[in-house]
Amino acid sequence: VGGPVTITPVGASYAPALLDLQLRNRSFLAPFDPARPEAFYTLQGQRESALIAEADREAGRGYAFVIVEAGSGELAGRIGLSNVVRGAWQNATLGYFVDRARNGRGYASGAVGLALAFAFGSADLHRVQAAVMPGNPASARVLEKNGFRKEGFSPRYLHIAGAWEDHDVFAITKEEWLHS
Ligand SMILES: CC(C)(COP(=O)(O)OP(=O)(O)OC[C@H]1O[C@@H](n2cnc3c(N)ncnc32)[C@H](O)[C@@H]1OP(=O)(O)O)[C@@H](O)C(=O)NCCC(=O)NCCS
16 A cells, blocks of 8 residues: 555654645645644744644544655655544544645555555544545545545535635545455
8 A cells, every 4th residue: 555655653853844845835735725824834833733743643633644755755745634533433534735746646545545544553443534625626536546435515614725615525434444
């Protein structure tokens, strides 16, 4: 699984490379991301974001990874399982992006496969959900290739780039993943 990429937990040591990735992809990602404070685009902002990711991992709230290009060892994106709920749900939400300059090489598809293996393996979750804006067919394709089902359409689902945006909701459970 993963092909040309590996994933590894986000840590503060990745802050400079994550800053570079965020700065180079700022306008590319703007339509898909929540509005970010200006501080997000500073080394300090990326350090803080990485420290939050480390604390979330420690507390079992979420699992953020950098996507590493296998050939070069360079950072190619970020993928994360967030909003982990245990109890009767055992669910998390999945989000990701891949460096625009490296799009179309199967990196997101590989990273999602690796994130699912982690979710249903060491994290022992039962369901992973992802929400995609209808105008983002590449992301929907990445999910479908990894065995996600489209469950439905959720109007005004997430606050993205300053507005409540409709999303298609996709999900996969461990049973489906095991049999795919
Ligand atoms: C969406 C995104 C993650 C895709 O990353 P990627 O590494 O290029 O994805 P992959 O190469 O693994 O796969 C992309 C698939 O979408 C397909 N695709 C690309 N553009 C498409 C389009 N306009 N319509 C339909 N399919 C499209 C590709 O052909 C490929 O499918 P294939 O393997 O069957 O040929 C990347 O463009 C990105 O980071 N976008 C901005 C952030 C974002 O949208 N994140 C997800 C939010 S839900």
